[in-house]
Amino acid sequence: MASPIRVVVTGAAGQIAYSLIYQIAKGDVFGADQPLVLLLLDIPPMMGVLEGVVMEIHDCALPLVAGVVPTDDPAVAFKDVDAAFLVGSMPRKQGMERKDLLSANVKIFKVQGEALDKHAKKNVKVLVVGNPANTNALICSKYAPSIPRGNFTAMTRLDQNRGRAQVAARLGVAVGKVRNVIIWGNHSATQVPDVGSATVEVGGKAVPVRDAVKDDAWLLGEFITTIQKRGAAVIAARKMSSAMSAAKAAGDHMHDLWQGTAPGEFVSMGVVSDGSYGAPKDIVFSFPVTIQNKEWKIVQGLSVDDKLKPLLEATGSELLEEKAEALAVCKH
Ligand code: NAI
Numbered sequence: 001m002a003s004p005i006r007v008v009v010t011g012a013a014g015q016i017a018y019s020l021i022y023q024i025a026k027g028d029v030f031g032a033d034q035p036l037v038l039l040l041l042d043i044p045p046m047m048g049v050l051e052g053v054v055m056e057i058h059d060c061a062l063p064l065v066a067g068v069v070p071t072d073d074p075a076v077a078f079k080d081v082d083a084a085f086l087v088g089s090m091p092r093k094q095g096m097e098r099k100d101l102l103s104a105n106v107k108i109f110k111v112q113g114e115a116l117d118k119h120a121k122k123n124v125k126v127l128v129v130g131n132p133a134n135t136n137a138l139i140c141s142k143y144a145p146s147i148p149r150g151n152f153t154a155m156t157r158l159d160q161n162r163g164r165a166q167v168a169a170r171l172g173v174a175v176g177k178v179r180n181v182i183i184w185g186n187h188s189a190t191q192v193p194d195v196g197s198a199t200v201e202v203g204g205k206a207v208p209v210r211d212a213v214k215d216d217a218w219l220l221g222e223f224i225t226t227i228q229k230r231g232a233a234v235i236a237a238r239k240m241s242s243a244m245s246a247a248k249a250a251g252d253h254m255h256d257l258w259q260g261t262a263p264g265e266f267v268s269m270g271v272v273s274d275g276s277y278g279a280p281k282d283i284v285f286s287f288p289v290t291i292q293n294k295e296w297k298i299v300q301g302l303s304v305d306d307k308l309k310p311l312l313e314a315t316g317s318e319l320l321e322e323k324a325e326a327l328a329v330c331k332h
Helices: 015-025 044-059 098-119 133-142 157-171 209-213 222-228 230-238 244-259 306-331
Strands: 005-010 036-041 065-071 083-086 125-128 152-154 182-184 192-194 199-202 205-208 267-272 284-292 295-298
Touching: 005 015, 015 036, 015 044, 015 083, 015 244, 036 044, 044 065, 083 098, 083 244, 098 133, 098 306, 125 133, 125 244, 133 152, 133 267, 133 284, 133 306, 152 284, 157 182, 157 192, 157 199, 157 209, 157 222, 157 230, 157 244, 157 267, 182 267, 182 284, 182 306, 192 222, 192 306, 199 209, 205 209, 222 230, 244 267, 267 295, 284 306
Parallel strands: 005 036, 005 083, 036 065, 083 125, 125 152
Antiparallel strands: 152 267, 182 192, 199 205, 267 284, 284 295
8 A cells, every 4th residue: 555645725714625525535536545644724613513514434444545634734734745726715605796705805815825835835726716716826826936937836726627517518528528618818707718629439439519509609508507507506606606516626636747648638727827828927827737757737729619719818817916905915
């Protein structure tokens, strides 16, 4: 058996963590043979609830769990970690846009960036889930200068999964048949879901989704707005923000970072922009990436429909605005 890796989940007493910890602990993310020590961070008032989560982890009797450390101290939580799921923050309430959350949440990611810088392994893989995820990831990396910027990623995988599910439902096929749906930009209502490079497997052959759906008006219209507004629709129905699906997406994202992407397949994640596809540089922008040896690479040379180009510009502008606001908040 391999020696245990150290994995931190922040917001460990919250609703996303409640689904996520189980996936991690049973081997879905880092592999069925990879033991791990779980470091669970939340804030002091949540320590009682967290104690209950710890009891349940023990009661799951999962053989890969080599230790569980609940704590409210970032210095303990981030000590020598190999992988970090930064979930902890204030969730969006009904009627709130992610921007409203920015000032409240960005400071958490400054503090956690500093703690990662001081205590984590230098090759730690950091996934930011807490919103506004892209900008939080940017701030976190800024305050962790000793860790490579490429090690910080933000989650748009839930949007990608939503996109695959919508296309699969439209075509009446299993979701596993739909590949390479892209999410560009911010994990917000300005995100750009794009099926221009997506395929669906029909009779063992990969067919472009556009040819299979045969309805560009839907693919460039209602499909996009459905994905953009899906988070708000779940909140309206559940009165709470997406949790089971967010946890699944966080597991998928880290799984692919750790294990790599399948040949011919790419996934979307927020990464520090190098200006590819005309996106502004130095913001965390969601791009299609492939992953090998735990390193991601932006997929180059994909064609983007002219109708989507202004949308890509708008989501990039929103991220520049968020960055300016976040930097101003962090100065105080
Ligand atoms: P929740 O409110 O159930 O749990 C959040 C937990 O974080 C709470 O236990 C809270 O005490 C804890 N927390 C707050 N400040 C903290 C800090 N400084 N350090 C450690 N823990 C802290 O919220 P939920 O539903 O689990 O959502 C968490 C975040 O994930 C929210 O920001 C939400 O908007 C975001 N989210 C992101 C998605 C994405 O696709 N990127 C999708 C769905 C949610």
